Amino acid sequence: MVVDQRFGLTDEEVDRIFHALADATRRDILRRSLEAPLSVSELAAFYDMSFAAVQKHVAVLEGAGLVTKEPDGRKRLVHGNPETLAKAQALMEEYEAIWRSRVERLEALLSEDR
Amino acid sequence: MVVDQRFGLTDEEVDRIFHALADATRRDILRRSLEAPLSVSELAAFYDMSFAAVQKHVAVLEGAGLVTKEPDGRKRLVHGNPETLAKAQALMEEYEAIWRSRVERLEALLSEDR
DNA sequence: CTGATCTACAACCATTTGGTTGTAGATTAT
DNA sequence: ATAATCTACAACCAAATGGTTGTAGATCAG
Structure with a gap:
């Protein structure tokens, strides 16, 4: 089972946090969303990949608890x-x-021995 | 290319570091080897998996620069x-x-406006 | 109301990951 | 010298990852 439950985090939660951080695009998304909340499509515009791919990256960050999504009309901030x-x-x-x-x-x- | 080259680390290096940390077995290996140097087979004895699997985990940590292997006879510390x-x-x-x-x-x- | 925009999600595909077993080379112990 | 131990590494396999396209539901604008 491998002991690692400090700080109220299970191994699986820690796994998810570090896995989420192990991708440059996700780190960039995290940095931008720490600077200021952005919609998923605003985020997607920065990267050379499909909207769905960015959506998945955001989902990984969200699953790790590194970002949250707040509904705002048809957007999610x-x-x-x-x-x-x-x-x-x-x-x-x-x-x-x-x-x-x-x-x-x-x-x-x-x-000791001097 | 996603900007992330602080601290003399390339995106790829940061990827490897966080990826290496995103596994409970590897975190446990890291913890033990920070406490005291251990041979690969000594490490392997702690986990319910093959020697080769532990060897691979150590290789991932080594590739990330989180551990080093020092030759010591037939052992690698x-x-x-x-x-x-x-x-x-x-x-x-x-x-x-x-x-x-x-x-x-x-x-x-x-x-500002008060 | 209609059309455009934003999001969600499924299905699919290539590559990577995390495990296995097996073989072989080096070193140590008897 | 022989046997046991420690490591390296290849080949293989199932599952997860990171991308794609396509479809459909909400919401906003004209």
């Missing part, structure tokens, strides 16, 4: 969600902390 | 690489900064 971003950051800081604590243990060992 | 981790964290902080600057712009607008 895509908003970036900084909360999920913060959770992912916290996750990565955990890894850094693990490494740092290892360095500290090694330093403690070294200072 | 897998070390976690905190530098790449730090780069990924910096990337995510960029996104947070984008969102924060947007909030600041909105607040500036609000305080």
Whole structure:
């Protein structure tokens, strides 16, 4: 099952967050929607691919909780969600902390016998 | 081409980093190898899959620069690489900064007409 | 009302992913 | 020297990914 449930996130949720971030187009969509909410078709205009493809990328980001879609007439405004971003950051800081604590243990060992 | 070359990382490198993190087994391998270097077969013993499968996961982490392999006799010691981790964290902080600057712009607008 | 726009979603396809088994080379232990 | 261990890597397979086109439902504009 692989332990990884910190921050109230299941493995599957963390999988989805990092998978969503593992594509340059999706990262660009996330950046733009963090700057200001945009409709899906406004987003689609930026990329050299079909509307449906962009729609799928937005769906992946939405499934990861990185963006939300707010109905606005016939449009859906895509908003970036900084909360999920913060959770992912916290996750990565955990890894850094693990490494740092290892360095500290090694330093403690070294200072022990001097 | 989608702009994303901060921190000396190309889109492809960022893709590989997040893709490597988007799997619970790989995150667990990373955590263990940050705690202490381990051989591939030592790592493989933790998971309910073949040695070759774990070997592939390590290769993905290595391709992303998240771990390095150091030859040690017939073993290869897998070390976690905190530098790449730090780069990924910096990337995510960029996104947070984008969102924060947007909030600041909105607040500036609000305080303008009062 | 009619036509244009925005979105949703299904069906399809090529490629990648994540697993398997099997073979072979290097190193260590007996 | 032989056997056991550790790793590398190829070949294979099912499922997921990232793209496409096409169809249809809502909503807005003339």
